[in-house]
Structures are given as structure tokens and as C-alpha cells.
Amino acid sequence: MELEPGIHQLAHGRKPFGIPAPNVYLIQGTDASMFIDSGWDNEDDHAARMAYLKEVGGPSLTGLLITHRHADHGGGALHIHQDTGVPISAHRLDQAAIEAERFGGAATLNSVLDGGESYDLGGLTLQVVHAPGHTAGSLAVVIPERNVMLSADTVLGVTTTVVRPSEGDLGKYVESLRMLRDLKPRLIYPGHGEPLTDPDDRIRQLIEHRMHREEQIVAELKTAPKTIDQLFDTIYPNLPEERQRIGKEQVESNLIKLTNEGRVAIDGEVYTLT
Numbered sequence: 236m237e238l239e240p241g242i243h244q245l246a247h248g249r250k251p252f253g254i255p256a257p258n259v260y261l262i263q264g265t266d267a268s269m270f271i272d273s274g275w276d277n278e279d280d281h282a283a284r285m286a287y288l289k290e291v292g293g294p295s296l297t298g299l300l301i302t303h304r305h306a307d308h309g310g311g312a313l314h315i316h317q318d319t320g321v322p323i324s325a326h327r328l329d330q331a332a333i334e335a336e337r338f339g340g341a342a343t344l345n346s347v348l349d350g351g352e353s354y355d356l357g358g359l360t361l362q363v364v365h366a367p368g369h370t371a372g373s374l375a376v377v378i379p380e381r382n383v384m385l386s387a388d389t390v391l392g393v394t395t396t397v398v399r400p401s402e403g404d405l406g407k408y409v410e411s412l413r414m415l416r417d418l419k420p421r422l423i424y425p426g427h428g429e430p431l432t433d434p435d436d437r438i439r440q441l442i443e444h445r446m447h448r449e450e451q452i453v454a455e456l457k458t459a460p461k462t463i464d465q466l467f468d469t470i471y472p473n474l475p476e477e478r479q480r481i482g483k484e485q486v487e488s489n490l491i492k493l494t495n496e497g498r499v500a501i502d503g504e505v506y507t508l509t
């Protein structure tokens with residue numbers, strides 16, 4: 236559906252962890268069109284995206300930007316590339332994961348981004364912003380003519396963002412939230428779910444949520460040194476089985492942030508306040 240002139244949102248396929256299906260954005264200027272993300276790698280989803288593209292018409296497709304390495308955002312990219320020939324771009328720090336996991340080692344990115352690039356589509360410009368944290372190479376895209384931001388998974392309305400130690404960095408994530416908030420977008424088009432009409436308030440909530448979790452962990456460590464499992468048991472007491480691994484990873488991400496800041500020290504598996 237067209238959210239505002241030239242900005243289309245497509246959402247097809249599976250809902251990861253019960254949140255809405257990944258959003259694919261089709262941005263159309265007067266001279267060129269680009270996809271931001273590709274959705275899942277799935278025949279039906281792919282056919283639906285191609286049918287949508289044909290139906291809306293408009294200027295020719297000139298590129299596909301993958302916001303980050305995850306399957307729900309870049310899974311279908313290679314299929315779109317094979318059908319349309321458009322170049323695929325993504326951030327340098329997610330390049331290896333995308334080429335190995337999303338392309339199965341069978342293809343490489345056509346262009347590697349660092350943030351700061353822009354694409355002139357004619358009347359609409361896509362400005363690439365590196366917003367690390369959810370993954371090392373996570374990107375946001377700003378469209379200055381409309382003062383809107385495509386935030387991918389870095390800012391979501393439907394849930395808080397998962398930050399896994401193997402892929403991301405909580406300290407950088409919080410810095411990215413502050414940086415995106417300072418850009419003062421009028422509206423955020425997130426990687427899942429409906430547009431966010433009060434970006435400033437939503438980002439403030441997300442920062443406060445992280446600070447609250449951190450304070451909980453520091454308070455727990457004040458009582459005694461603890462392991463990740465012990466902290467997890469008090470901080471996420473009622474988490475369903477299938478979410479427990481991710482919960483433990485969130486605790487670990489907090490501990491890595493605190494360790495990097497010199498506030499916590501680790502001895503074996505035990506974390507202590509310094």
C-alpha cells in the first residue's frame with residue numbers, strides 16, 4: 236500500500252516471534268525506484284512483491300538496499316536481483332553474514348556501504364545512516380524531502396529490539412537510538428508494524444527501557460556477584476521457554492556494555508561491580 240506519495244509498504248509472509256511480518260519499502264521518485272529490504276526468501280512472498288511492483292508501475296527499479304543481515308529483511312534479496320538485475324547494497328559490517336547466510340555463498344553484494352551515501356530518485360533522496368547495535372551493520376534511511384526515517388529493526392513500535400552479543404552491541408545500540416532521535420524525523424517507518432507517529436516519544440521510551448534494565452542488573456549485582464543465569468532468573472522470571480535463550484542474550488549484552496564501561500568485571504562466569 237502507498238503510505239504517502241512515492242512511499243510504499245509491503246508486508247508478506249511469516250511473523251517472527253509473533254510480531255508483524257517484515258516490512259519491505261518501495262520508494263519511488265520521478266526518475267528511479269528502490270526497494271529497502273526484501274522480506275523473507277519464499278516463493279509466495281517473492282511473487283507477491285513482483286506483482287505489486289508490476290501493478291504500481293512507475294520509474295524503473297534501480298537498487299535494493301538491505302538494512303541488515305537478518306533473514307526477514309534480506310532473505311529475498313537475491314531472488315529480486317535474479318529477476319530484475321538490480322544491484323544489492325548493504326553495510327560493510329554485515330557484508331560477510333549476508334553473503335554467507337542470505338546468499339549461501341553463491342553471490343556477493345554489488346555495493347558495500349559505510350553510511351553517509353545517498354541515492355537521488357528524483358524528488359526523493361535516500362540518505363543512508365549507519366545505526367549499529369541491533370547488528371553491527373544496521374542501517375537506517377532518511378528521506379529529507381519528507382523528514383521521514385526508515386528505521387529497520389533499530390526502532391520498532393511493536394516490541395523492543397533484540398541485541399545479541401554475537402551480532403550487535405548494546406552500548407552502540409543506545410548511542411544509535413540517541414543519534415536517530417537527534418535527527419528529529421516527523422515519522423518513522425519501522426522494519427515491522429505500523430508507522431510510528433511520535434518518533435521522539437517512542438525512542439525516548441526505548442532508551443528508558445534499556446536504562447531501566449541496566450539499573451535492575453546493577454542493583455542485583457550490588458547485593459552479590461552473580462552469573463548470567465542468576466541475573467536472568469530474577470530479571471525475566473516468567474519468560475516462555477522459547478524466549479529464554481534470547482532473554483539470557485539480552486542480559487549478556489547488558490553485562491558486555493557495563494564491562495566495556497568499566498563498571499563491571501568478570502571472573503569466570505561471575506560478574507561483579509567494580
Ligand SMILES: [Zn+2]
Nearest residue numbers: 303305369388
Ligand atoms: Zn533484525
